[in-house]
Amino acid sequence: MENLEIVKNLVDILEGLKAKNVEALDISQKSRDIKVLIIASFKTEDEVKLAASSFIEQAKALNLELVHKDGLTKGQWVVLDYGEILIEIFHEPLREKYNLEKLWKDGKNKLFEQVKVKAKKLAKSAKK
Template structure:
């Protein structure tokens, strides 16, 4: 069986998602291992990209825990537990800059890195 990260990336590529990135965040998060981020060029494309991820996952027998933001189409989050997919419009992706946020080294409990 193919893993959901591979399925999600392929589903995004199928519909011409832009700047697809898969980040290993297992060292930074206890709730997920991989963050997949993709840019869509419009509300319609963002929705279509996210829908395609969900549909391709279902074909493989994998259903998301939740989907958020599909109505607006500016930023859609598809949560598979270990893998979380973010499909965003360019302005939103640039503003929130999740790649930078999730690449930061966490500070230790005493405040030192």
């Protein structure tokens, strides 16, 4: 499975869990180890904890190795390390406070836009 397809599947999982403002950033030029940073948020800490646990279970189907996880018990900021792909799930107020999108602004949202375009093309071809 190529990276764009994996990223699309991970974004789909988060959107299926009703995550807010899901962003997939290509940070390969800024980070030696991490190629993609996916950021999402939820309104409550309980939603963060439940969504993160559910995300981990659903991501197993993609045969990705979860290298490290942190923050599951507090529900404010959960980090899920899948090697070259890092997932950060925030409680909304904390996401606003740290504003990682601004920190990684050079990564822009190019990858997420590519994922959206690819998904639209697949949907159109499936209708034919």
